[in-house]
Amino acid sequence: MNEVLLEARDVKKHFQANKGFLNRNKSNVKAVDGINLSVRKGETLGLVGESGSGKSTLARLLLRLIEPSNGEILFEGDDICKYNAKKMKQLRRDMQIVFQDPFASLNPRWTIGKIIAEPLLANKSDINVKKKVQELLDTVGLNPEHYNRYPHEFSGGQRQRVGIARAISQNPKLIICDEAVSALDVSIQAQIINLFEDLQQEFNLTYIFIAHDLSVVRHMSNRVAVMYLGKIVEEAECEQLYTSPRHPYTKALLSAIPLPDPLEEQKRQRIVLKGDVPSPMDPPKGCAFHPRCSKADEVCSNKTPALEIDGLTNHAVSCFHPEDQNQKKREVRI
């Protein structure tokens, strides 16, 4: 459980944005700005943050679908950014991704048998592909006889199962779920989440679970990292983060979760953040969160806080004025 499977060291991705044809001032969109992250074998790391915080870019960087501008990505201790095409292709067996949109992630002109077999065919394995695909269909709870059907003949949940079957077809070690349940109905979400959990037990998978639904992340994850404007602002064991958040941003996020009990819900006090997420093209000086933070003072607008880990609890937070850990334990019930 303690062995590190994937580690990101100071990973950055800056996209160049030209302001115009004549205006040659080039500005960078700092989509991912210096992320340190490690995922241990067999655990589920939740990654939350609002839209535009760089979660999906980070996912693509970790899989090296896009090249990082800076930093190292270590998979089982090896820096994969230095891999050549051939080595990278072998590595692709070990890491897979499940996408958000079950409609866009399957080629409409391929049968689902072919879609699921794609990773197998790309690596020219000797096994009986058709038999393997039918096993996979069975594993994810689809009828193996649907082998020759096209994606448009399936519902969203079924399509997502196809996407999952494709991801697990080569027994990967790591699966990144990029908002894998966000596009589904709540009842279907539950089914897919259960499928993820079953598969984790069966194949000893490691997940990086990206979502903006905090309840789902709490249910799935062992540890949770909160992202804001391309940076991780807080990272902790799941229960700890939800019960005693230390970063004001995390607090605000958690206060937005509606409670199922109507009486409790009436008492719930939402921390409403001022304004919008600043543009990653022109992030605020100092702590990126300070223009929206209630606790911000001079220090916050001048200095950038580092992500500091509390050795005892493994609770990391990047804030000059973190909430005290034991001061008051706010129970956020979901």
Next chain:
Amino acid sequence: MTKKKNKSLQKNALGIASGIILTLIILLAIFGPFIMKTSPTEVYAENRLQPPSLEHLFGTDHFGRDIFNRIIYGARISLIVGFSAAVITTIVGTTLGLVAGYFKKVDNILMRMIDGMMAFPAILLAIMLVAALGGNLQNIVIALVFAYIPIMVRIVRSSTLQLKNMQYVEAAKASGTSNTTILFNHLLPNAITPIIVQGTFIFAEAILAEAALSFLGVGVQPPIPSWGSILGESRIYLMNAPWYSIFPGVAIAITVLSLNILGDLFRDLLDPHSLNSSKKKRWSVKMTETIGNIQMKKSVNKGVEK
């Protein structure tokens, strides 16, 4: 039956009719010359400018040659030019478009060249090339390919640009699928609809362009007949012998119209939602189904009339 369904049925019926007409024209072009008794280039001075009769179905021209005969020979030239120009343009244009859309570095260089070619009007470019290369069949095809390739490349490129950001392409990359496979197995099948439709339109356009070139006298050289050259020769006799101009004109119009309608039909048939898992249900079946539907509709209508 809903209005929408009626409309699509009507469209399919039109498409099938065009298909049948085109097949007939192609069959005539292939086998017609074997059936014809006389040569299309032989001169019969005594038969000059005869109006249509049983002997000369479409009348005769100023050299006494049978126009029906010449149109059938001309169909060969027109169709060969149109077909080869369309096929070559489609294959080359698709490949270039896919590569340009997918690889950013190639894109800039290739697209500036294409923009340069687009700056010339297609027909002028073709005239220029034919004038430079000489007016034989091969050169006309080459000239037309050059004239129509920019549009094809642009269309395929824009589809590719849109498709390459789809998540299934990303999934393919994450699976370690090679770029060639992504290009030809993921992107091409999804971009095939505009390609086929555009290909059909280029077929039609090329027939028109060949006619225009021959009309202007830079195309197929006399006495070899092509639809355009027959039209070109006929224009001085327009007042005294209208049939001389009408029949080749009608031949061009019907062929081009059929091709355009067929292009529309392809667009409908190639919609991925018409793909079906039961492999038996393919185009042929769909066609017969539609014909069956039309017949049913007719019989229903007859029933109503009674």
